[in-house]
Amino acid sequence: MDEAEEFRTPGQLLAHLLEERGWSNRVLAVVLEAEETGISKLVADKKAVTPEIAISLEEVFDVPADRFLALQRGFDLAKARLVVRPNPKRATRAQLFGGLPVAEMIKRGWLNASDVRDLPVVERELARFFGVDAIDDIEILPHAAKRTVISEDATPTQLAWLYRVRQIASEMIVAKYSAASGRRAIEMLRPLTSAAEEARKVPRILAECGIRFLIVESLPSAKIDGVCFWLGETAPVIGMTLRFDRIDNFWFVLRHELEHVLQEHGKSAITIDAELEGVRAGVGDAISEEERVANAAASEFCVPKKTMDSFIARKAPTFADRDILGVAATLRVHPGLVAGQLRFRTGQYTRFASHLAKIRSIVTRSAVVDGWGDVAQVGH
Numbered sequence: 001m002d003e004a005e006e007f008r009t010p011g012q013l014l015a016h017l018l019e020e021r022g023w024s025n026r027v028l029a030v031v032l033e034a035e036e037t038g039i040s041k042l043v044a045d046k047k048a049v050t051p052e053i054a055i056s057l058e059e060v061f062d063v064p065a066d067r068f069l070a071l072q073r074g075f076d077l078a079k080a081r082l083v084v085r086p087n088p089k090r091a092t093r094a095q096l097f098g099g100l101p102v103a104e105m106i107k108r109g110w111l112n113a114s115d116v117r118d119l120p121v122v123e124r125e126l127a128r129f130f131g132v133d134a135i136d137d138i139e140i141l142p143h144a145a146k147r148t149v150i151s152e153d154a155t156p157t158q159l160a161w162l163y164r165v166r167q168i169a170s171e172m173i174v175a176k177y178s179a180a181s182g183r184r185a186i187e188m189l190r191p192l193t194s195a196a197e198e199a200r201k202v203p204r205i206l207a208e209c210g211i212r213f214l215i216v217e218s219l220p221s222a223k224i225d226g227v228c229f230w231l232g233e234t235a236p237v238i239g240m241t242l243r244f245d246r247i248d249n250f251w252f253v254l255r256h257e258l259e260h261v262l263q264e265h266g267k268s269a270i271t272i273d274a275e276l277e278g279v280r281a282g283v284g285d286a287i288s289e290e291e292r293v294a295n296a297a298a299s300e301f302c303v304p305k306k307t308m309d310s311f312i313a314r315k316a317p318t319f320a321d322r323d324i325l326g327v328a329a330t331l332r333v334h335p336g337l338v339a340g341q342l343r344f345r346t347g348q349y350t351r352f353a354s355h356l357a358k359i360r361s362i363v364t365r366s367a368v369v370d371g372w373g374d375v376a377q378v379g380h
Helices: 002-006 010-021 025-030 038-045 051-061 063-084 089-099 102-107 119-129 156-169 179-194 196-208 247-262 289-302 305-316 321-331 335-345
Strands: 210-217 224-230 236-238 368-370
Touching: 002 368, 010 038, 010 063, 025 224, 051 063, 063 156, 063 210, 089 119, 089 368, 102 119, 156 210, 156 224, 156 236, 156 321, 156 368, 179 196, 179 289, 179 321, 196 247, 210 224, 210 321, 236 305, 247 289, 247 335, 289 335, 305 335, 321 335
Parallel strands: 210 236, 210 368
Antiparallel strands: 224 236
16 A cells, blocks of 8 residues: 555554544454554554564555564664664774774783773773774774875784784884895895704894894784884884794795895885785786885795706606705705795695795794794883
8 A cells, every 4th residue: 555655653554544444443452352452552653563463464454564564663763763872982893893803912912901892991902002092093994094004905903913013123122224234134044044943043133134023923814924114214124924834934935024125115105915925926917016026036035046947947747855855955955945936836835845844933932922822022
């Protein structure tokens, strides 16, 4: 019935239907075998129309039950809007708690809170963590001022990781950096690639050359490998996650970030390096020129391109362990670096695993570390 479109409540529609038929509330009560007081409450919108009542009214008046229920839903919502006061904080919380791994940040000791449901404490801690006066100013929110110049595709989780790296790095004390000391660092690091145990010397060498180096475990789903940024004109920072506990990945990511330092990338805008390995890593039109340069330098550092080209041309499609060991011995690098480059170049990521020595426990002995049960102390 077209007239039904004019009604805003189920009671108004029911009163109209009774009037059309000339029925009283008592007549309808008799027809439905219901109490007259209950019918009166329905007409006065003091009693809600349930699905069962809607079906009964449909049978009597030939009006779809859905119509009564739709009017009831609309009426209930209108009443609720009069009672429930708008709370802009809900939208802010949805963006913060939906975008940030708050529970994990509490677990990792980044936020001084015991329960994610303790909103006043958690919100205060989030503001402290991001260095703002109120949660509305946290820069992952669309309306907040952007205090960190970072690539647009960075996720809130990745930004939180970056903030943690920056917190820790700002309290590190290292020697003065220069372009010459950056180049010297790479020269000093090159011989360390011969054995996994030598990686323990990396943090000291970088600190002596003026580069803040730290390891912060990645957050869930962030897929971060590393980052390079600057705390000042002569204060480069390299943060890594070691999310892949393999010697080839460690040296590739480290040299990748060192190239960013040498080229002074990350001074004007920060790009978090995520998913640096895999079938799509370092390829395609989407990769920036900065990343191409850093990838090329990292690959060349691990195994010179000419050497790898020649090796693949001579040995493909089979690569015996003795051949990998032979190339590694000639280059004076760990066989894992050859195996890692071979996996990338051939796309055979399940092969040569026996050469990929674990390295996380070696590097973390002498590095500044946050994660895997350790919490770096900041602000003390």
